[in-house]
Structures are given as structure tokens and as C-alpha cells.
Amino acid sequence: MGRFGQIGVRRAHLHLSSRGRRRVRIPQLADQFGSVADLRPERECDAGNIVVHTNRTMKTIAVVGLLGILLVPALVMSATRVAIGTGPWSGVYFPVGEALAKVLNKHVPEIDAVPTPTVGSAHALELVHGGEVSLAIVGLATAHFGVRGQREFTRKYDNVGFVMAGMDAGQSLVTRAESGIRTFGDVKGLRLAANAPASKALLIAALKPYGVAEGDIRLTLMSFAEQIAALRNETIDAGFLPVSPRNIDVVNLAAEYPVRILSFEASKAKLFEAVPDWTPVVLKARTYPGQNQDLLIPGTHTALLAHRQAESATIYRIVKTIVERNSEFGELHPGGREFTLEKTRFFVEKHLVPMAFHPGAEQYWREKGILR
Numbered sequence: 001m002g003r004f005g006q007i008g009v010r011r012a013h014l015h016l017s018s019r020g021r022r023r024v025r026i027p028q029l030a031d032q033f034g035s036v037a038d039l040r041p042e043r044e045c046d047a048g049n050i051v052v053h054t055n056r057t058m059k060t061i062a063v064v065g066l067l068g069i070l071l072v073p074a075l076v077m078s079a080t081r082v083a084i085g086t087g088p089w090s091g092v093y094f095p096v097g098e099a100l101a102k103v104l105n106k107h108v109p110e111i112d113a114v115p116t117p118t119v120g121s122a123h124a125l126e127l128v129h130g131g132e133v134s135l136a137i138v139g140l141a142t143a144h145f146g147v148r149g150q151r152e153f154t155r156k157y158d159n160v161g162f163v164m165a166g167m168d169a170g171q172s173l174v175t176r177a178e179s180g181i182r183t184f185g186d187v188k189g190l191r192l193a194a195n196a197p198a199s200k201a202l203l204i205a206a207l208k209p210y211g212v213a214e215g216d217i218r219l220t221l222m223s224f225a226e227q228i229a230a231l232r233n234e235t236i237d238a239g240f241l242p243v244s245p246r247n248i249d250v251v252n253l254a255a256e257y258p259v260r261i262l263s264f265e266a267s268k269a270k271l272f273e274a275v276p277d278w279t280p281v282v283l284k285a286r287t288y289p290g291q292n293q294d295l296l297i298p299g300t301h302t303a304l305l306a307h308r309q310a311e312s313a314t315i316y317r318i319v320k321t322i323v324e325r326n327s328e329f330g331e332l333h334p335g336g337r338e339f340t341l342e343k344t345r346f347f348v349e350k351h352l353v354p355m356a357f358h359p360g361a362e363q364y365w366r367e368k369g370i371l372r
Contacts, residue, residue, distance in 0.1 A: 085136030099332035120196035161358025170244030170281030315360030
């Protein structure tokens with residue numbers, strides 16, 4: 001099928017042979033024999049090739065039964081594998097991708113969707129660029145810089161097409177409530193952690209309105225799971241963790257001991273919002289134990305991207321299903337509620353789409369009047 005996850009069709013290598021042993025594939029049967037009633041199976045079967053003779057006296061019902069036996073495994077094997085690049089297990093992108101896969105598998109029977117964990121958005125972009133996954137949920141800033149070979153990227157990862165807008169994903173510094181850290185301005189000289197260059201860039205942008213520069217902190221790159229462990233062990237003062245949509249690992253941490261999730265002041269959020277790819281995200285009260293009010297936190301828009309050579313008809317069907325089954329997607333994970341027609345319209349109107357649309361997605365959005 002090619003590289004793992006790339007959209008493609010697995011075809012069964014079952015053959016049929018006429019009396020002269022000229023082999024034909026199953027879809028050619030009607031052309032070769034004119035009627036399924038002309039087939040009579042031999043008892044012999046070798047190396048996966050089923051040998052049949054023509055015999056017009058054979059009863060139709062027996063042949064239909066034979067074709068049913070042959071075609072069922074062929075149909076099962078023809079499912080198109082759709083690997084969805086997400087994010088780390090302990091983040092929020094993976095459970096959103098998991099929910100998306102469930103929706104697609106239920107309503108698009110010709111595909112086999114599988115969520116695939118990645119290190120982060122940059123890794124997901126690299127995988128979808130190379131065709132190792134078919135789709136990827138990627139932070140918008142990462143997509144923007146990745147296709148241009150800028151910021152942390154040393155080359156262009158541009159063999160991708162835009163599919164639709166995704167959820168807004170929020171991250172913030174999480175610390176023990178007893179730490180004394182109450183605002184982003186309190187972290188000078190302290191031990192902080194982020195999971196990847198994209199998260200680091202988001203954190204530095206969040207600190208800037210408070211007069212804190214990268215050189216003012218002791219920053220370490222570590223996975224989200226490692227940050228959770230380090231907070232438990234008190235080897236870092238705060239971790240920059242994904243908290244919106246709801247992150248079960250942070251829920252569990254907050255259930256062990258009181259934590260504080262840092263929030264923007266409204267005036268500081270305006271300065272952060274000046275970067276188009278980033279956006280303040282509202283974290284609703286009671287999302288986490290002990291969180292009794294709404295919080296305004298650093299966030300990023302996200303996008304669903306596809307490998308550029310992914311089959312257009314499949315991508316069209318995927319977009320259509322996501323839009324039409326949005327409520328079901330949202331019930332499986334709250335992040336799914338934001339994969340909407342309106343959100344994609346917002347991206348188009350605000351010129352946030354970082355690359356050309358995938359042809360299959362473009363067809364759908366033109367039909368809906370989002371693109372003209």
C-alpha cells in the first residue's frame with residue numbers, strides 16, 4: 001500500500017481463471033463471462049488462485065454463493081487506511097483525533113481511520129508532508145511556519161493541503177497552588193518546561209506582555225508526561241501544559257493536590273492576540289478541580305491538514321462527514337464541536353489559511369459557498 005497511513009486502497013489479489021487458465025480479477029468477471037451463472041468452481045485451489053471452469057448448466061444460486069464467499073474478504077480488504085496525526089498521548093490533540101477516528105469509522109465505512117500519537121505539531125506536519133499519515137491536526141502557527149521553512153523549521157514541509165479549521169487549543173503554566181506563582185510575571189528565575197519548539201514559542205509570547213524574556217527563565221524541553229511527573233516531584237516550578245480542551249492528565253494532577261493554572265489579564269491578552277496565529281482561549285470554570293472561575297489562557301488555532309496526494313474523493317467525504325456529524329463529534333470530545341463550517345469561514349475571512357486547500361476539501365467548501 002505504500003508508506004504506513006498514506007491514503008490508498010488495498011486490493012485483494014484473488015484471481016479467477018477460465019478453462020484456458022487466463023486469469024482475471026474479480027471486478028472483470030461480468031465482462032469475461034457475461035453472467036455469474038457461467039461459473040463452476042473446481043475443488044482445486046492453490047497459492048490463493050481460485051480456478052473455475054465455464055459451465056452454463058450450473059445453477060445460479062450456487063455461483064452467487066461462491067461469489068459471496070470470494071467478494072466478502074475482498075471488500076473487507078479494500079478499506080482505505082487513514083492515519084490521523086495528533087499529538088502526545090498526554091495532550092489534548094490525541095483524544096480529539098481519537099474521537100474523529102470513531103466518527104469517520106462509523107459513517108465512512110470505506111475507510112479505516114486510526115489516531116496516531118506524535119511528539120507535537122511539528123512532528124505531525126512532518127508526517128503528513130511525507131505521507132506517513134493521511135491527516136494531521138496541527139497548530140496553525142506551526143503549519144504557517146512549517147510550509148515556509150521558517151522559525152524552528154530548516155526546510156519546507158509543504159506537501160500538504162488545508163482541509164478545515166479545527167479547535168482552539170489552550171496551554172498555560174500549571175503550578176502547585178502553594179508555589180506563590182500567581183501571574184506570568186512571577187516566573188523570573190524559575191524552572192519552567194515546555195514540550196516542543198512550538199510550545200516554547202507560545203510560552204515566550206505569553207510571557208512577553210509581562211516583561212519576562214527567555215533569558216529570564218530556566219526553560220527545559222520535556223514531554224507533557226515528564227512535566228506532570230516533574231510537578232509531582234517538584235523538580236520544576238511550573239509546566240506549560242495543554243489545558244483546553246479538557247486534559248485528563250491535568251484533572252488527575254489537580255485531584256492529587258491543589259494546582260493553579262495561570263491566566264491572562266484582559267489588557268495583556270490584547271498584546272498576545274496581536275500575533276494572528278495565536279489567540280486567547282477561555283477555559284470554562286470547573287473544568288478542573290478547584291478552578292472556580294473562567295480563565296483566559298494562551299492558545300492557538302488549529303487546522304486539519306491532509307497529505308497533498310491523498311485521494312480527493314476520500315478527503316471530500318471526510319470533510320462532509322465531519323461537518324454533518326459535528327454534534328456527534330462534540331459528544332465524544334468537546335474539541336470536536338469546533339470543527340465547523342463557521343470556523344472554516346472565519347479562517348477564510350481572516351486570511352488564516354496557511355496553504356492551498358486540498359482539492360477534495362476545496363470542492364466541498366466551494367459547494368458550501370465558503371470559497372468562491
